[in-house]
Amino acid sequence: MNKTLLIVRHEFLNLVKRKGFIIWLVAFPVIGFSAIGIYMIVQGIGTGDRDIPIIGYVDEFGGFSEYTTQGELVFISFDTIEEATDALLAEEIDEYFVIPADYLVRGVVDRYVLEKELDIPSETRSAMISFLQSNLLEGQTSLEITERVKSPMLLSSIRLDESGNYAEDQGGVASFIVPTIFAFLLVMAIASSSGYLLQGLGEEKENRVMEVLLSSVSPQQLLTGKVLGLGAGGLLQVLVWLGSLTILSQLASNIIGGVLAGIQLSGNILLLGMVYFILGYLLFAVIQAGMGAVGANAKDSQQMVVALMLPAILPFYIFIFFLRDNPDHVVGTVLTLIPVTAPMSVFVRLGLSEIPLWELLVSIGLMIAGIVGGIFLAAKAFRVFLLMYGKTPGPREIIRYLRES
Amino acid sequence: MPFIEVNHISKTYGDRAVVNDVSFDVNGGEIFGLIGPNGAGKTTTIRIMMDLIKPDSGEVLVLGRRLGEAVKDDIGYLPEERGLYLNLTVVESLTYFASLKGMEIHRAATRADELLARVDLLPHKQKKIKELSRGMGQFVQFLVTIIHEPKLIILDEPFANLDPVNTQVIKDMVFEMRNQGRAIILSTHRMNEVEELCDRILMINEGHTVLYGDLAEIKSRYRNNSVLLEFEGELGQVSGVIKRQDHDGRTELFLDSETTPQQVLAQLLGQGVTVNRFEVATPPLHDIFLQVVGEHQ
Known part of the structure; x- marks a missing residue:
């Protein structure tokens, strides 16, 4: 078997066997189904034998x-x-x-x-x-x-598309809920699976496995294998969550009704979800791999990555608090185009309005460019820093070593 | 063709030349000692040989090929900084690292069993690495290095932290691999191990080559024209002997430049002394090491 595939397989199996991963994987469906179950029980109590005053x-x-x-x-x-x-x-x-x-x-x-x-x-x-x-x-x-x-009116607001026909996406709170939930699932999956990458790299440095590994494979093979193996784990996580989300939204529509009755997962959102999950994961993973290579141990690397998660989450608050009524504002466009803020921005904007096709295409293109550049730099960092033990270098040392290599 | 040729490699970090124009080669069927004090540049030299670090200049050829991914499969490397995945079992560790070296997984599993049986670790094959004692872990690390039957084996301080029994088991396996025609590079600062195991050596200090060649020839070069003697009876005046030194139940006689050991032996026998042991003294490598490093500094 190809060495990269061996690493992919090893990393994937190692990840899915971890207790933390399994708990994280089933937590969302379990909480969702439990919530609906509790709602049904409460409703049963409320409507069953209750006393009519x-x-x-x-x-x-x-x-x-x-x-x-x-x-x-x-x-x-x-x-x-x-x-x-x-x-x-x-x-x-x-x-x-x-x-x-x-x-x-x-x-x-x-x-x-x-x-x-x-x-x-x-x-x-x-x-x-x-x-x-x-x-x-x-x-x-x-x-x-x-x-x-x-009952003077049963108000119904209908959105028309550009040709005057009934629009597929009618907007409203219901259409905002799913993309927003999906955006958070995405960020959580990126954070957890690429967090495992970082943790793994830190442990390998601490356990001194890195030198043994690099005597068998190239830094690029190791980086690619790890990113893809853990990415496959992250993808599995998102697929399980997405599957449960589909069932949960259906159940919520049927059982709870109200606003939730409008919940629907359109094909476009699923497709964009997959695209932005894969690209977002790869981008964050290569950046985190570079940080994992530089950090002397898992703790130092984790601290560096906390700062990285900020741009992944920040767009949500910017859109909700500042751009809710004008999501197509230039700030919204910029956030959609910057690779690290793009995944969250795209999902929140999908819930608020339509995103022009050109923005999506440029955003995807920039993310791909970011990934390619990230792989180049991360592989360089692997070669330079992975065998350095002891102290985590400062920014000046990092730049100097990368230049010298 | 040498199994590995290192040609004029140099590596500088900042202003410090860690390896400076080092060259040597190692052939199949020999154990080669890479020696020097701590910080001499041994590990950097090895990492360059393993393609873990790029040299500023010079090149390394393994089996006539430039360093690259394909070449790595022909090398077994035991780094000074040991490391295994703590949550993998012994057999998983062996087969995973063997497969990364290009060995087919079933073959790796069979070979793992053979090696584990050889070092009495077969009953522990399903234990996780973190459950092993330190000595057992060291053994597994050594087996990871050789499981894929490499032509060139690089061992960086292989006997560190091993007890005498385990040390001997690994020494026996090293000799066995040498006899199979493999090339073994042993990096250490323990001179007794080098004297016992190595055929040729390279001594480096502060990144520079200070000694390189056949171990016996080097020791002969540094000998100080003396003989070691164990005898019974009274030792009289021996012409040509300029100094006598008794230590550890033996007597060392230092000869002048005109006198040969054979002449001294003839005089002793002529005096009626019962000679139980007579050998031309060669300085221990440790002394040569200290002398050469001292001269260099």
């Missing part, structure tokens, strides 16, 4: 005698507040409210309960509003108008 009311204004059944809730009329209070204390009812004589002028309604509450239950509030509206409009207009006053 019996609500009393005292109509001092007069005229609120109809529409006493609102959904599952039933309103029972009492003549006086004292009667209602007695019924409440005797637990014949769970609560009551008073429609005062000056209700029409002030609109104030007092509600009385025995239990401590965080807030008025939304179901109760809706039922009370509907009860009041229906009675107020009773006899004033037709039933249809009454219903429409109660």
